[in-house]
Amino acid sequence: MAFAVNFSPSPLRSPEITICSNNFPKSIISFTRKRPMLSFATTEEPPTTTPEIELEFIGPKPDGDGKYPVDKASAVSGEKLLRTIMADNKLELYGTYGKVMNCGGGGSCGTCIVEVVEGKDLLNERTNTELKYLKKKPEAWRLACQTIVGNKENSGKVVVQRLPQWKK
Ligand code: FES
Numbered sequence: 001m002a003f004a005v006n007f008s009p010s011p012l013r014s015p016e017i018t019i020c021s022n023n024f025p026k027s028i029i030s031f032t033r034k035r036p037m038l039s040f041a042t043t044e045e046p047p048t049t050t051p052e053i054e055l056e057f058i059g060p061k062p063d064g065d066g067k068y069p070v071d072k073a074s075a076v077s078g079e080k081l082l083r084t085i086m087a088d089n090k091l092e093l094y095g096t097y098g099k100v101m102n103c104g105g106g107g108s109c110g111t112c113i114v115e116v117v118e119g120k121d122l123l124n125e126r127t128n129t130e131l132k133y134l135k136k137k138p139e140a141w142r143l144a145c146q147t148i149v150g151n152k153e154n155s156g157k158v159v160v161q162r163l164p165q166w167k168k
Contacts, residue, residue: 051077051155053122057091060163077150081105082123082142082160083112085149093144095163105145112144113137113165119158124148138164 052074059069073089083105086093094102098111105112110133116123117140126134127146134141141164149158161167 051150051153053077053119053150053155054157055085055149056157056159057086057089058117058159058161060161060166075149077122077155078148078152080149081145082114082147082149083144086144086162091162093162095165103145107143107145110134110143113163114142114144114147115140115161115164116142116147117159117161119156122150122154122156122158124151140164 053076055073055075057071057073059071062068071089071091073085073091075085080088083093093112093114095111098109101109102111103109107127107129113134115138120140123142124147126142130143130146133143
């Protein structure tokens with residue numbers, strides 16, 4: 001008769017003791033002693049929430065009722081550029097020229113202009129590219145491909161005017 005003790009890698013399982021007998025070559029008798037269950041008291045942590053930025057995009061032209069259309073979107077704080085969020089939500093960013101001649105977000109055409117109506121503090125500072133292209137433009141104007149929405153920690157609401165150059 002032979003004994004084998006198998007220590008399981010799982011800390012919650014008891015070792016298995018297997019008894020093999022020469023009298024019963026094909027049979028293996030195995031039993032496991034049950035161990036009392038252990039429980040640990042844990043302090044409950046509040047669920048972690050990912051900071052999010054809510055966005056509203058005001059259309060460049062009023063609808064038939066005279067009101068400007070507003071599209072809504074949301075984004076995880078600090079993860080995406082404004083241009084990407086607009087593309088993800090199929091919101092038109094470019095004017096006639098920009099539709100054909102934009103640089104694809106490379107910061108070399110200056111056509112992805114938006115106006116930040118609300119929530120400027122939830123965005124990154126103007127980049128050098130913006131300082132170059134928007135030198136003589138209103139301070140609230142941004143290039144969507146240079147604008148990071150959120151900083152991974154903040155949350156709140158950003159309101160964006162699309163195609164502000166069309167508004168007179
Ligand atoms: S897409 Fe060309 S500068 Fe933003």
